[in-house]
Amino acid sequence: MIELQGLTKTYGDKTVVSDISLRVERGEFSVLIGPSGCGKSTTLRMINRLIPLTQGRILLGDEDVTRLPAEQLRRRIGYAIQSIGLFPHWTVADNIAVVPNLLKWPRARIASRVDELLDLFHLDAGEFRDKYPHQLSGGQAQRVGVARALAADPEVLLMDEPFGAVDPLTREVLQNEMRRVHEQTGTTVIFVTHDMDEALKLASRIALLDAGRLVQYDRPIELLTAPAESFVSDFIGKADLGLKLLSRRWVHQYQQAATMSSEAPHHWETDAQGHPTCLHGGRPTTDVAPSVAVTDDWTATPGMTMKEALSRMVWYRVGVLPVIDDAGRLVGEVTLEGVMGRQP
Numbered sequence: 001m002i003e004l005q006g007l008t009k010t011y012g013d014k015t016v017v018s019d020i021s022l023r024v025e026r027g028e029f030s031v032l033i034g035p036s037g038c039g040k041s042t043t044l045r046m047i048n049r050l051i052p053l054t055q056g057r058i059l060l061g062d063e064d065v066t067r068l069p070a071e072q073l074r075r076r077i078g079y080a081i082q083s084i085g086l087f088p089h090w091t092v093a094d095n096i097a098v099v100p101n102l103l104k105w106p107r108a109r110i111a112s113r114v115d116e117l118l119d120l121f122h123l124d125a126g127e128f129r130d131k132y133p134h135q136l137s138g139g140q141a142q143r144v145g146v147a148r149a150l151a152a153d154p155e156v157l158l159m160d161e162p163f164g165a166v167d168p169l170t171r172e173v174l175q176n177e178m179r180r181v182h183e184q185t186g187t188t189v190i191f192v193t194h195d196m197d198e199a200l201k202l203a204s205r206i207a208l209l210d211a212g213r214l215v216q217y218d219r220p221i222e223l224l225t226a227p228a229e230s231f232v233s234d235f236i237g238k239a240d241l242g243l244k245l246l247s248r249r250w251v252h253q254y255q256q257a258a259t260m261s262s263e264a265p266h267h268w269e270t271d272a273q274g275h276p277t278c279l280h281g282g283r284p285t286t287d288v289a290p291s292v293a294v295t296d297d298w299t300a301t302p303g304m305t306m307k308e309a310l311s312r313m314v315w316y317r318v319g320v321l322p323v324i325d326d327a328g329r330l331v332g333e334v335t336l337e338g339v340m341g342r343q344p
């Protein structure tokens with residue numbers, strides 16, 4: 001648990017963070033969001049003492065962060081930033097091992113932790129351990145940056161726009177990876193972004209800031225459906241609210257049994273292993289073939305957002321998607337009627 005109490009930062013007579021109080025429970029993924037200059041990074045950097053606070057308190061568990069010895073601060077609070085900050089003349093392994101080395105862990109423990117972290121980020125340890133930062137793609141370097149922040153298994157991971165500098169496709173891959181890593185490690189995360197879609201995808205709780213003030217701190221669904229003031233709905237944007245809501249809904253919540261009966265308006269064909277091979281019917285328009293071979297592109301998985309599932313339905317002009325498990329077997333379906341028939 002980490003708690004900010006009346007956190008305030010002033011530069012001269014300018015207050016850039018004003019009396020912010022909030023509590024991040026253990027294991028939570030908390031996102032600080034707001035317009036440029038609203039004080040997100042300053043708030044984050046006060047937590048790990050990169051910026052001294054003017055007033056207020058920060059508690060980690062029941063300890064005052066400003067009184068923690070530097071060595072404990074490094075071990076207990078990890079930090080990952082957009083520009084990554086990998087040391088260019090150090091290998092990936094040495095970069096990841098910065099904090100364990102400072103903490104004087106035994107060599108064997110450090111080596112196995114490095115391999116474990118590379119594995120967590122799906123980077124082959126044999127291939128990447130001895131590479132240098134200039135030999136990595138932007139996405140790989142960003143993964144190494146986050147792995148480094150997690151190296152000493154911190155209680156809290158602070159992330160400042162960590163995916164801001166990568167292309168949109170890589171960004172999406174990294175966001176999915178971050179969700180998985182967070183689920184696997186259970187680390188408490190405080191994540192700064194100015195991208196609402198990113199916040200909605202990752203956050204269990206969102207803190208919306210405006211001009212240094214905390215406007216609303218709530219679960220994403222509350223921000224969408226019960227904004228505390230008009231600034232909240234203006235910031236989120238009303239135009240695609242329905243789609244934003246679907247970005248917080250998951251395929252498994254809408255999944256129903258796969259239709260197999262050839263009497264039904266649509267039904268699936270599967271191979272001997274249970275992989276879907278063909279959809280008969282299920283296409284809302286009549287100018288396309290009534291049967292269509294299933295390709296990976298228009299399948300859904302239980303953990304996919306309904307926004308993505310809906311997008312696939314629109315793109316492939318089908319009113320139904322097969323839901324498949326890790327082995328590619330048909331385990332259910334989601335339909336356009338299923339999306340329209342429920343409150344989002």
Ligand SMILES: Nc1ncnc2c1ncn2[C@@H]1O[C@H](COP(=O)(O)OP(=O)(O)OP(=O)(O)O)[C@@H](O)[C@H]1O
Nearest residue numbers: 011014016034035036037038039040041042043194
């Ligand atoms: N050292 C400083 N001296 C004076 N003002 C500062 C200093 N550092 C930051 N500020 C001001 O504090 C405000 C908050 O800055 P901060 O970097 O926290 O905003 P942010 O919400 O993270 O913005 P962005 O999304 O653009 O990164 C800004 O108006 C900035 O100009």
